[in-house]
Amino acid sequence: MAVPERRVSNAEIAEQLGVGEGWIVKRTGASERPWAVEGERLTDFAATAARQAMAQAAIEPTALDLVVVATSSADEITPNAAPLVAGMIGAEGAAAFDVGAACTGWLAGLAMASGQIEAGRARSALVVGADFLSKFLDLNDRETAPLFADGAGAAVVRAAAGTAGAIGPVVLHSDHGGAELIRLDRGGRISMRGPDTFREAVSRLEAVTREALDASGLALDEVDLFVYHQANSRIIRGVGGRLGLDPSRVVDYVDRFANSSTATLPIALSVAAQEGRLRGGDKVLLAAFGGGFTWGATVVEWGALSGR
16 A cells, blocks of 8 residues: 555644534544645556555566556546556556546456456456545535545455455446436536435445355355445444444544545555454455445455465
């Protein structure tokens, strides 16, 4: 993972919005968030996260057949982020393309990479989630200004013998009926109808959790760690409450990193691994929900994403 050094506190945003710091914590769960400074580029952070993932997996960039970057905020409309990242890390000649599925993008990229490997069309892939959403915020908008952040996370995915480190079926869905609830028009700023989005996110994440578990043949109590898109803490708690999950089995790093869209799942996995919350063989449920609407989930056995 890689996030900007700049940390923006609730105090700074609260003053701008004319609210108290406690209001922001209650609404989002965030205490601070990484925001890029002028001149910092998304592709640089994506490449840094990619190099870390390759080092952990002990793989050379020339061995990568595929580089996928999930993002909604690439530095330019063209060139896309993926070919730039591939070049920066030395993955010359690898297939490289961006995936756009809002906050579900990294999970969609993971499904794409897994499918290519399962079909025998690739041996190894790099899946990066990176977004710099602070560039698209209206700092006077209470619904969005405290919520979003910047960052990147990455994982190496490759063929493995047997079932160790398996990535289960990836369940993905969309519903254009929610398209107006979260928007970012060209040249515009992010807008969101917060209460409506909250209800949809909780409902769909609960349902897709159960669907992914059914597809993997697992029960709720067989999952060691639940890693949801770090949209905000209220959503994470809402889903956990509906499913009756012990909070200790649910990752919530919103207080430190806020919502970096496609980057939240790999960042959350990276932090959980650093803090010793993941062990080889653990069953980990990943789920995300984003604009569009898009949403999905899968169960992985820890190892495929950790390089162990």
